[in-house]
Amino acid sequence: MAKTIIDKIWDRHIVVGEPGKPDLLYIDLHLLHEVTSPQAFEGLRLNGRKVRRPDLCFATMDHNVPTVNRKVINDPIARKQIRTLAENCEEFGVPLADVDHPDQGIVHVIGPELGLTQPGKTIVCGDSHTSTHGAFGALAFGIGTSEVEHVLSTQTLWQSRPKTMEIRIDGEIAPGVAAKDIILAIIAKFGTDMGTGHIVEYTGEAIRKLTMEERMTICNMSIEAGARAGLISPDETTVEYLRGRKYVPDGDAFEQAAADWLSLASDEGAEYDKSVSIHSDEIEPFITWGTNPGMGAGINGHVPYASDFENELERDSFLRAIEYMGLEEGQKFTDIEIQHVFIGSCTNARMSDLREAARVIEGKKVRDGVRAMVVPGSRTVKKQAEEEGLDKVFTAAGFEWRESGCSMCLAMNDDVVPAGERCASTSNRNFEGRQGTGARTHLMSPAMAAAAAVTGRFTDVREQFAVHA
Amino acid sequence: MKPINEVTSILTPLDRSNVDTDQIISKEFLKRIERTGFGKYLFHHWRFDADGNKRDGFVLNDSRFDGSEILVARENFGCGSSREHAPWAILDYGFRVVIAPSYADIFYNNCMKNGILPIRLPEEEVEELLAKGKADPVQLAVNLAEQTVTQPDGTVHRFDIDPYWKEMLLNGWDEIALTFKYEDQIAKYEEVTQRA
Numbered sequence: 001m002a003k004t005i006i007d008k009i010w011d012r013h014i015v016v017g018e019p020g021k022p023d024l025l026y027i028d029l030h031l032l033h034e035v036t037s038p039q040a041f042e043g044l045r046l047n048g049r050k051v052r053r054p055d056l057c058f059a060t061m062d063h064n065v066p067t068v069n070r071k072v073i074n075d076p077i078a079r080k081q082i083r084t085l086a087e088n089c090e091e092f093g094v095p096l097a098d099v100d101h102p103d104q105g106i107v108h109v110i111g112p113e114l115g116l117t118q119p120g121k122t123i124v125c126g127d128s129h130t131s132t133h134g135a136f137g138a139l140a141f142g143i144g145t146s147e148v149e150h151v152l153s154t155q156t157l158w159q160s161r162p163k164t165m166e167i168r169i170d171g172e173i174a175p176g177v178a179a180k181d182i183i184l185a186i187i188a189k190f191g192t193d194m195g196t197g198h199i200v201e202y203t204g205e206a207i208r209k210l211t212m213e214e215r216m217t218i219c220n221m222s223i224e225a226g227a228r229a230g231l232i233s234p235d236e237t238t239v240e241y242l243r244g245r246k247y248v249p250d251g252d253a254f255e256q257a258a259a260d261w262l263s264l265a266s267d268e269g270a271e272y273d274k275s276v277s278i279h280s281d282e283i284e285p286f287i288t289w290g291t292n293p294g295m296g297a298g299i300n301g302h303v304p305y306a307s308d309f310e311n312e313l314e315r316d317s318f319l320r321a322i323e324y325m326g327l328e329e330g331q332k333f334t335d336i337e338i339q340h341v342f343i344g345s346c347t348n349a350r351m352s353d354l355r356e357a358a359r360v361i362e363g364k365k366v367r368d369g370v371r372a373m374v375v376p377g378s379r380t381v382k383k384q385a386e387e388e389g390l391d392k393v394f395t396a397a398g399f400e401w402r403e404s405g406c407s408m409c410l411a412m413n414d415d416v417v418p419a420g421e422r423c424a425s426t427s428n429r430n431f432e433g434r435q436g437t438g439a440r441t442h443l444m445s446p447a448m449a450a451a452a453a454v455t456g457r458f459t460d461v462r463e464q465f466a467v468h469a
Numbered sequence: 470m471k472p473i474n475e476v477t478s479i480l481t482p483l484d485r486s487n488v489d490t491d492q493i494i495s496k497e498f499l500k501r502i503e504r505t506g507f508g509k510y511l512f513h514h515w516r517f518d519a520d521g522n523k524r525d526g527f528v529l530n531d532s533r534f535d536g537s538e539i540l541v542a543r544e545n546f547g548c549g550s551s552r553e554h555a556p557w558a559i560l561d562y563g564f565r566v567v568i569a570p571s572y573a574d575i576f577y578n579n580c581m582k583n584g585i586l587p588i589r590l591p592e593e594e595v596e597e598l599l600a601k602g603k604a605d606p607v608q609l610a611v612n613l614a615e616q617t618v619t620q621p622d623g624t625v626h627r628f629d630i631d632p633y634w635k636e637m638l639l640n641g642w643d644e645i646a647l648t649f650k651y652e653d654q655i656a657k658y659e660e661v662t663q664r665a
Binding site: 012015016020021022024026028035036038039042047049052053056063064075077078080081084126127128141142143144145146147149150153154155156158160162192193196197223224226228292313317410411412419429431432433434437438 | 485486487489491492495496497499500501502503504514519543544545548549550551552553556571572573574575578579582583631632633643644645648649651652654655658659662664
């Protein structure tokens with residue numbers, strides 16, 4: 001029978017499958033960071049347990065780390081949390097790329113970069129954006145700290161088989177439209193809870209043409225559509241991305257692995273519990289205007305009117321959102337001024353993201369009154385960008401060029417948007433207070449954020465910057 | 470974790486949909502390395518203004534609901550970040566039960582691991598509980614074994630829950646200890662799949 005990649009991977013990982021119970025699934029890769037792991041390690045200590053397979057774990061520090069003055073963490077509680085991860089990794093033998101390590105970076109950037117992320121693997125991390133790794137055809141999902149402790153102890157998790165869902169993108173993506181626009185358009189169309197209880201597979205010709213980094217951007221935000229995991233069947237693009245990376249096999253072993261990876265792709269005619277589609281005509285450069293990632297629209301649109309919402313509850317949510325965001329009904333997006341630009345996060349801080357932004361910004365200046373920063377997703381990305389001279393392009397334009405980390409995506413370190421100020425951000429969440437108490441976040445692609453940095457307001461990157469000509 | 474079966478308490482009506490875990494526990498409180506002590510930060514920015522004063526109109530600042538152990542909210546509760554600090558804060562504040570039409574998957578699982586009972590009820594039933602609960606404090610009797618929520622007038626709402634998680638919650642079992650009973654199967658799996 002034709003099977004989806006989701007069922008193929010699931011079936012391969014069942015350790016115990018008893019009727020009336022969730023399956024006990026084996027976990028191939030467990031990524032860890034400083035914020036959601038300390039209580040799990042403490043649990044091991046309290047119960048005299050050890051880490052079953054430290055060789056299948058990999059830890060780094062990303063959420064709290066400073067992006068300037070790397071050595072100086074002003075917040076004593078954050079400092080303690082970072083030190084605690086180092087001590088836990090030491091005590092339990094878990095490999096760690098700490099702040100000074102050349103492999104350090106955002107956990108969802110370094111996993112693929114190092115080749116730890118591979119098709120067919122089950123991958124977990126105490127972070128909801130673990131869905132990123134699904135771009136490789138891995139079954140990757142975020143877990144809570146109790147589950148982190150469970151995986152550390154047993155290398156398994158009890159999981160009920162989720163429903164499957166196909167999101168098909170029909171047609172060709174137009175020039176000037178980014179992967180971020182695709183996923184923002186999907187979430188705006190289908191809502192932030194469309195994927196609840198499901199694992200999503202993205203399909204369609206448009207998906208096949210995307211690079212791995214673009215696929216990561218899309219899978220990353222699956223969780224913003226409610227899906228714990230979102231994935232893409234592996235193909236030659238996947239194989240070529242992984243070839244030669246640090247933790248993939250080489251020689252014949254690689255070719256064998258690659259053949260296996262390709263066999264995981266969903267079979268022709270495989271059925272999903274639910275299928276939806278979006279046409280490329282519906283996708284243009286997107287921005288969000290509200291306080292969840294589903295509140296978005298094309299750049300040439302405007303803030304909705306209350307009268308657009310027939311449902312009273314939706315109208316109330318809308319009014320609360322625009323009040324928080326400091327916007328008026330019907331306001332044109334291109335009339336909205338910004339004070340901050342953040343290019344970074346596990347969604348959009350890879351080489352291609354930085355290149356796209358640099359092409360827009362090259363030879364131009366950040367508008368007066370706008371503070372703009374670039375936070376590369378990893379130390380590897382930072383190094384490569386500097387080799388290409390991108391750092392010079394950004395700093396010449398007036399951007400700050402930072403060290404890698406999660407930074408202003410969630411503002412756990414010192415990179416914060418002040419209350420009432422507005423940020424064009426390439427991150428993944430525009431929730432109230434996400435980038436700082438009272439901060440107003442608008443999500444968009446790196447090119448769109450760069451264009452906003454130049455003009456000081458939201459701008460259709462296709463009109464003013466002939467970047468794709 | 471603490472077992473849970475019967476909870477009788479007035480309900481706290483949190484009349485909002487898509488409540489994300491960033492609102493439940495804001496990032497500035499995630500730096501602690503303990504599981505306890507998060508209750509005082511629950512819904513911090515909705516409860517307090519920038520000067521630390523209580524915001525009027527937010528339900529947790531309404532003394533009629535002091536001591537409540539049952540939180541009622543709208544759909545897609547607990548969306549966003551996987552932070553288990555969210556259920557830790559809910560539990561530490563004093564809630565043992567959440568009632569909503571739907572939950573984000575990770576949050577739902579996280580509740581189960583901490584002895585919080587997340588109940589799914591149909592939207593119209595939640596609507597009714599919110600409306601009544603906002604007008605006057607309403608005492609609910611929750612019974613996990615029976616899978617019921619009972620109003621003072623005897624109206625009974627039935628809910629579904631996976632039998633596996635029901636047993637875990639009723640007994641307050643340590644899931645890891647249970648999984649260790651399958652150690653042989655795990656070792657065999659590793660051997661067969663050459664992960665050893």
